[in-house]
Amino acid sequence: MLSHTVLHGPHMLAPAAASALKARRTQTFKAFYATIRSLRQPPPTVEVDDLDTSDNDFILSLLKANPSLRDTKSYLATFGVRPQLPERTNPVYPSTPLDTSNSSFQKEAPDISVNKSTEQVKPSPSPIVSSILNPVYxxxxxxxxxxxxxxxxxxxxxxxxxxxxxxxxxxxxxxxxxxxxxxxxxxxxxxxxxxxxxxxxxxxxxxxxxxxxxxxxxxxxxxxxxxxxxxxxxxxxxxxxxxxxxxxxxxxxxxxxxxxxxxxxxxxxxxxxxxxxxxxxxxxxxxxxxxxxxxxxxMKPDPHAxxxxxxxxxxxxxxxxxxxxxxxxxxxxxxxxxxxxxxxxxxxxxxxxxxxxxxxxxxxxxxxxxxxxxxxxxxxxxxxxxxxxxxxxxxxxxxxxxxxxxxxxxxxxxxxxxxxxxxxxxxxxxRGQPIQVIRNLAGVDKAKMNYLLETSFKRTLNADAFYKRLEKTLDFVVVAGDYIGAAIVTNESSPDSSEPISYLDKFAVLPSHQGDGTVDFLWVALHDESYGLGHPFSINPNGGKEGKGEGRDLVWRSRADNPINKWYFERSTGHMRLGSWVLFWCDAEKRLKMEEGRRANAGLSYIEEWEEDRLSQWADAVTKVPSVWK
Missing domain, CATH: 3.40.1160.10 (Acetylglutamate kinase-like)
Known part of the structure; x- marks a missing residue:
């Protein structure tokens, strides 16, 4: 989710950013963090289905799934964990439920006394693997x-x-x-x-x-x-x-x-x-x-049965x-x-x-x-x-x-x-949710929107100031279901450009619906209404423009320590660090595709002439967006 409070020192950042961009303008290599213009190929992986059937096939399939911490917690919440009792001989650490406070899944090595002359120590199984392999429900x-x-x-x-x-x-x-x-x-x-x-x-x-x-x-x-x-x-x-x-x-x-x-x-x-x-x-x-x-x-009410x-x-x-x-x-x-x-x-x-x-x-x-x-x-x-x-x-x-x-x-x-x-x-x-695009603030249910934002961000909204600002700047709102998720996009003015900047002001999904596909549904609709406009794959029935029009660059910001930034890195065209903040953007895909076609085999450079000044403009504009939290 996005967090939105005022950045400090915006006018000191813009000249430095412009200078750095100008110095690198002639470089022709692709920035690994700043662009997806060339098709980034993932590293080769071994497909489990290509392997010979063996006792390890099941474990390889588990590893291939590569579940995140949230995925693992969701699975364990559904199927439960059967505790493992330690053996009386050659004791090992018992399998324990997932420690949600430790995202690195680390476990201390057991302290075992061994008579090396008579027997070997049996390896302690991973607690995560043990939990998955011992479902209760x-x-x-x-x-x-x-x-x-x-x-x-x-x-x-x-x-x-x-x-x-x-x-x-x-x-x-x-x-x-x-x-x-x-x-x-x-x-x-x-x-x-x-x-x-x-x-x-x-x-x-x-x-x-x-x-x-x-x-x-x-x-x-x-x-x-x-x-x-x-x-x-x-x-x-x-x-x-x-x-x-x-x-x-x-x-x-x-x-x-x-x-x-x-x-x-x-x-x-x-x-x-x-x-x-x-x-x-x-x-x-x-x-x-x-x-x-x-x-x-x-059903038995005892959770330990x-x-x-x-x-x-x-x-x-x-x-x-x-x-x-x-x-x-x-x-x-x-x-x-x-x-x-x-x-x-x-x-x-x-x-x-x-x-x-x-x-x-x-x-x-x-x-x-x-x-x-x-x-x-x-x-x-x-x-x-x-x-x-x-x-x-x-x-x-x-x-x-x-x-x-x-x-x-x-x-x-x-x-x-x-x-x-x-x-x-x-x-x-x-089963999913209906998706609608609202372009008038009068069509927004403010009570439901307030609940969504405050529940998602866990902060108190200054509603009067927030909606007063949206009356002047609102471009559109994408709403999923009955306000279980929303993306709010505004038009931010820039003194150096006649065109307003398309700014993702809020992106929020209720915690109870995070992980059920709502986030992806919401972002796809956001793509179709902003930087994806003009492409045939943006013609989706979400009540918006249905792919008709010209795409616009989409800009947003997030705290540098926001855990959701990994998700943003994967979906953005590029990012730039602004002190304790990160500026993200998505290039208008249709314009970028046309530019790639014009350059043919030469490819796009690190920074094109037509985009030399836009990062400094964006940095200046987003730092002026006021906080709406009390």
Whole structure:
């Protein structure tokens, strides 16, 4: 988040900055901290999926996930930590919960007395690894296994399911085979054979699996569905489940087995018929959530009790594993979307879906609607992931971090040059929030905005002075949901320029929504309304300019010791230190692209002539922005 109080000594900084810029004007090397104009390539990494299967494969997948402190805390809050008791012989340090005050994850070495002549000391396990590998609360995931798959591909997928089970996420799998035409003779026996292949693959990887061949769901909408309030364009699944129908699934889960189901439903004549697997998954998502709510009162209240035999039926994840991967995006030349806000982007993605993509990815839109249906019933913190069978290890990263493989709010130059982005990159989907752009202060709910800013910054707002200033300088406000996040952009005057400076005055997200995708959704909308204007990938349905217009450089400042600065460094074009402050900026992408084209192979220099004086102007302008805190 941004912090905004007055800087001191602005007029002493400007000449020094101008002098330094002029001295370096002729340099042609790229500044590692000041520009992303050339495509910065990340260092080569070893893909886990390229390694031979071994006992270390699971640990390598954990390391590849590279969870942050917040990701780890969120995971442990969901699945809990099982304390480890020290052994009586050869004692080692027990596994302890994550110390949130130590971001470096350091642990003191144990002091152990050893008789070196008789035995060796067993190494003490990492407390973080021990915590992750010993989940207390087991949660469920709905999995659509959309084949057909070869035996080798099934082995790879089964290995991913085992990884998730080790982390506390137990899968409920619905198997589909796209090559089996509905109504053909022998389709039932062929589907049952597919079920047994999946069960065999899971057991070959060391799991316990159970084929649930009895019909679980019932065909048709649930009675009284028409009386329930829902969005006008939301269509419930054409199947439903009662809690009593989940006996087979619940029994398998409590026995430590992975239930594997065919896409069968019971029709009005009590016949078991094949239906669309998406209807089965939608019915299960709703039914399992309702069953979990009924069982909620039976949960043990003691936080220290052993819940290892209990299962929370409410699905935490929806996983769609297929041969196609994620949903293709017009902004990435057909490469998959990274993160989708279903509330605000669902219809637009359908409208901009290129018909040519239907040949390679015929089920993308159907799976997009499946994710929307299931997440409408699942808890707000749940998410869905669409992933290719070639990337099973990415499921671990999704579970631990609940984030896309690459942040969708990164600059497009970094996204286009990122080695992690392939046609098999998973798409993460969230229920998300509506995004709106407000260009008049009268349209801002001041009471909600005050609560958002004060809660996010943990300071008291001088509301009268703040809104009095916005009456003169406001450009636009991007609001996420019901004021769970907001970005406020103003026009700041500069005596050395006739054009106002576009200044990010406030960027805030409620603490309860940090880490659920709202920050990325908000920044993407901010990009589309400011420095991203003019590009086709900025044509998003956020109620703003929808990509029409000329982009403007966006400027903001932050305390030098602000822990969020790492996030800003990754998303800004460059930065300049101003004493105890840091000035960040994002270049107007369309203008920068045109300038790169004009220079051709010569590339852009460290500082171009047309930008020689702007940093000193920005430094002078932002230091004059008054504080709005009491």
């Amino acid at each position: 087991r949660r469920t995931a709905l999995v659509k296994l959309q084949g057909p798959f070869t035996d080798k591909q099934l082995d790879s997928i089964a290995r991913g399911m085992i990884y998730l089970e080790k982390l506390g996420l137990v899968s409920v799998i619905v198997v589909e085979n796209d090559q089996l035409v509905r109504g053909d003779d022998g389709e039932r026996s062929a589907l049952i054979e597919e079920i047994m292949r999946v069960v065999t693959a899971l057991e070959a990887q060391g799991a316990q699996a159970r084929p649930v061949l009895g019909t679980v769901v019932r065909l048709g909408p649930k009675p009284d569905d028409d009386d329930l309030p829902r969005p006008h364009d939301f269509v419930p699944p054409e199947a439903h489940v009662y809690p009593s129908d989940l006996v087979g699934i619940r029994s398998a889960l409590r026995a430590g087995e992975i239930p594997v189901l065919p896409p069968f439903a019971l029709d009005s004549f009590c016949r078991s018929v094949r239906v669309d697997s998406n209807d089965v998954l939608g019915a299960l998502a709703r039914g399992m959530v309702e069953a979990a709510a009924l069982e909620g009162s039976d 052993d819940y290892s035999q209990d299962i929370n039926l409410a699905p935490l994840r929806l996983m769609i594993i297929n041969r196609e991967g994620g949903v293709p995006s017009y902004a990435r030349a057909g490469f998959p979307h990274l993160l989708i806000n279903l509330t605000s982007e669902h219809d637009y993605i359908r409208d901009t879906f290129d018909p040519s993509w239907s040949k390679e990815k015929p089920s993308s839109l159907a799976n997009l609607s499946l994710a929307r249906t299931c997440l409408a019933y699942m808890p707000p913190t749940s998410s869905a992931v669409m992933v290719s069978h070639r990337s099973p290890s990415s499921l671990i990263a999704n579970l631990i971090t609940n984030k896309p493989a690459v942040s969708s709010s990164l600059p497009h130059a970094l996204l286009q040059g990122n080695r992690k982005l392939t046609r098999d990159t998973p798409t993460l989907l969230r």
